[in-house]
Amino acid sequence: MKNIAIADVRNFVLMGHTGSGKTALTDAFMFKMGMNDRLGSSDDGSSISDWDDDEKERKISILAKPFDGTFKTKGGKTTRMVFIDTPGYADFYGQVVAASAVADAGLVVIDAASGIQVGTNRGWRRCEDLNLPRGIVITGLDKDNTNFEETLQAIQDVWGSRCVPVVLPTADGGVCDVLSSADVPADVAERVEELKGSLVESAAETDDALIEKYLGGESLTAEEISNGLKGAVNAGLLVPVFVVMAKKDMGVDELLDGISRLFPSPCEREAKDADGEVVDCKPEAPMIAKVWRSVNDPFVGQLTFLRIYGGTLKSDSEILNVTEDQKERYGSVYLIRGKKQEGIEEAHAGDIVAIAKLKHTAINDTLGAMGSKRQMPAIAFPNPVMSYAVTAKTQGDEDKLGTALTRIADDDPTLSVVRNTETHEMIMSGMGDVHLDVTVKRLKRAHVEVNLSTPKVAYKETVTSMGEGHYKHKKQSGGRGQYGEVYLRVEPKQPDEEEWFVNNIVGGSIPSGFIPAIQKGLHSGMAKGAVAGYPVNNVKISVYDGSYHDVDSSEIAFKIAGERAMREGMRNAKPVLLEPIMTVKVMVPEHFMGDITGDLNHKRGRILGMGAEDGMQVITAEVPQAEMFQYCSQLRSMTGGRGSFEMEQARYETVPANVAQKIIAAAEKEKEDEE
Ligand SMILES: Nc1nc2c(ncn2[C@@H]2O[C@H](COP(=O)(O)OP(=O)(O)OP(=O)(O)O)[C@@H](O)[C@H]2O)c(=O)[nH]1
Ligand SMILES: [Mg+2]
Incomplete structure (x- = not known):
């Protein structure tokens, strides 16, 4: 990879509804680029991308995975293709969020048999939010009852006429590249001419000099058209539409060729740091990279996935985790091809690579040269929307559960694990049932079996009026007795009141030395609640009278008296939940x-x-x-x-x-x- 210039690198992310054919495309790309000696398929578990146990079992992708290969275009140029296969299933949208944040373009995959679906829209909206240049791939045209022009029309109805085909399906089941096909089949000849015209117009529109030339009736050179189209894609004015039948190896060459010609290189998309300053995208600039994914690999250990925005990352060296202000040592720098890694000497600005065995680094951290303070903006992940209380099936496994779950959550930005201090439950939250089910399976593989239950609601108790409480604790058992009597009032604490406890004892009916013991009793009563066992909130308690005994009064006696008087006071003060x-x-x-x-x-x-x-x-x-x-x-x-x-x-x-x-x-x- 050393000799491929940054201008010839293309980073892009595959996105779309589940089942639209992203993984099939990934397998086709890797086979085409000679990175796999056979065409893998998720249908029989041989996919280069869906290799994880859960992915094989469910026949869907679950994790975002980068792939790296080289492709020789028709024009003889070698392009380095770095692309990320993402899951289309809604529960794993966090993976799409991470992958799209580090890519320079999006490839939205649409199955012609299903058209635009929920997951397609989700992917498109993500591209819009990031201003990500994009293309569309129509798959499944080999299926019954599909029609290219109808699918295209549906796409243009929603996203406009900027979606223009650059590849067409032909009557014999093949494809034709609109701009560069030397041998245009008769059935698409007319359509090709029409599309060429509109593409040349799009190309001209990106540059005033070109539009003048074009309107003046001069024809544009192939290079002018190519650069113009690339500019139009980069500016979001043109969305090229491709056709692929991945399993039949139809349209894969044309797609890779189109990506090479039309998608921006890492330097053509400006990256800004957290302060909005443009990052210098040169190998000799100071190193700056963002962590977008991490995974505990069974062979390599902790693998941290980076997108480098500036500078050079050499293998066997030290870097600074700028976010944590921690020095990190690492060994090899890896190119990633799904499950496989290839160690390389160094990686540069624009690269998506991984390094192993970092100790203090998490997703969203910025890595930089020693002494650097500059950070990249954090990826905003969606908040979890579904929660369960989780307990270990085997008693005594609770510690193991906490450790295993935290470890999984470290690598999964949409999984949160918190202990609710009020209900004392461990709450696991994620993006849906399938996400949480996959998490439970991962725990099982880490030898912790768990039960899930609906979390308890953290109810609280309070009062709505004033109530009197009284308790006399008096016990005579053998030797020394116990004695303490407390009168108090419970009422709602007003927002401007700071103190929840008022000592209104006059004339020494309770010696001041016992007041802290009464307070302890009140605290304990407030934690236990008086109505349904939930903690008491927002009450004011005034202790105003009581009695004591010279010999039998003790701290414990006043603590008990305080707690019981408070419970009576609460019940008299119109309590609510x-x-x-x-x-x-x-x-x-x-x-x-x-x-x-x-x-x-x-x-x-x-x-x-x-x-x-x-x-x-x-x-x-x-x-x-x-x-x-x-x-x-x-x-x-x-x-x-x-x-x-x-x-x-x-x-x-x-x-x-x-x-x-x-x-x-x-x-x-x-x-x-x-x-
Ligand atoms: N007939 C036909 N089948 C296809 C085509 N592309 C993919 N498939 C099949 O469609 C199914 C789903 O394909 P995948 O590539 O796994 O879909 P995906 O987009 O990766 O799905 P998720 O990972 O769940 O988001 C598989 O059975 C593929 O073999 C195509 O162009 N034509
Ligand atoms: Mg997939």
Whole structure:
């Protein structure tokens, strides 16, 4: 790879709906470029890309995987192709987010038999967000009931006339390159001429001098057309449409040729650091790279995947993790070909490579030359939308579970693992059932078997009026007795009040030395709750009277008296339960609006607003968390996978009395079961 100039490198990401043929294309590319001696297939487990156990079992891609090869174009130029195969399945969208953040172009794959699908739209929107130059590949034209022109029309209806075919299918089952085919079959001759005209126009439009020449009736040279088209693709004015039948090796050459001619090189797309400064894309510039993926490889150990934006990364050296301010040592620099790695001496700006055995480096960290302070912007990953409480099947495996799960989450930016300090559960959150199921399988391979359950809601208790509480703790058992009596008032704490505890004892009815013991009792009572066993929040407690005994009073006696008086006070102060309320943003096609709002109302939700965004309807609502644990699956089944949602906690609110009764009854039953 050493002798391939950066101008001849193409980094791109394959994206599209699940089953559209991205992995089949990956296998075809690698076979075509001589990087695999046979044409692999995900159908029989021989794919160069879908090799993971879960991928083979489910016959879908799960991880984003880079591949590296060289292709000799028709013009005799050697281009280095670095591309990333991504999963189309919604649960693994985080992989698409990471891969697209480090690519210079996107290749959106569409199966002609299915047309534009949810996953196609997701990929397209990601390209739009990143301003990523892109092309479209139509696959599946060998399937029954498919029609190229109809599929193209559907594409142009949605994304406009900037989507122009550069390859056409021919009547004999082959393909024809619009711009460079020497031998145009008769059935497409007319269409080729028409398309050539519109492509030349697109090329001319990127450059004032060219458009003058073109309008003046002069013909443009092949090089002018080529450069003009590349400029148009880079500016998003042209989206070339290709045709491939990967399994029949039809259109693969034309596609790679087109990518070489039309997609930008790493230097033609400006990269900016976190401060918005342009990064100098030269091998001699200071080294700067971003970590977009990491994986624990069974043979190599921890592998960290980088995109280098500037400078040179030599093997067997030291670098700085700028984000963590930590020095790191590493051995080889690797080119990645799916499962295989090839060690190389050095990598340069524009390269997507991996290094092994970094100790302090995680996804989104910036690596740089020693002493460097410059950072690349972080990739914004989607927030997890589905959670389960997770426990080890075997008692005593809890520590092992924590370690194994954290390790998996380190390499998976859309998996979060937190211990809820209120419910004391370990909560695993991800992008959907399949994502979490895959995680459970990975845990099993790490020898930890787990049970999943719906997480507990972290309810809280509080009061809505003032209540009196009193308890006299008096015990005479053999020798020294126990004595302590406390009178107190419980009331709501106002937002401007700082102190939750007020000592209103006058005349020494309780000696001040026992006050801390009473406070301890109140703390313990507040943690246990008085209504349904949930922690007490936002109350003010004033201790105003009591009595003591010279000999029998003790700290423990006052602690018990405080706790019990507080429980009585709470019950007299019109207690209520509070529950977490989530702000939920649901995005669906318009005709689902009625079903979605009806369902949200049924979930005790409050609709805050509706509007349109990117051709989708967006509903914002506030819904109790207790109603949302299954929403990810429910929304998918209501919308056939076309809906998506985001949510975050907004605040706590009072649980309505009818719902609270059920929660209290459940808490009482749980307590009885424990006893
Ligand atoms: N007939 C036909 N089948 C194809 C074509 N391309 C892919 N397939 C088949 O379609 C199925 C799905 O292909 P994949 O390449 O695994 O799809 P993918 O886009 O990688 O799917 P995900 O990894 O789930 O996102 C496989 O059975 C392929 O053999 C094509 O052009 N024609
Ligand atoms: Mg795939």
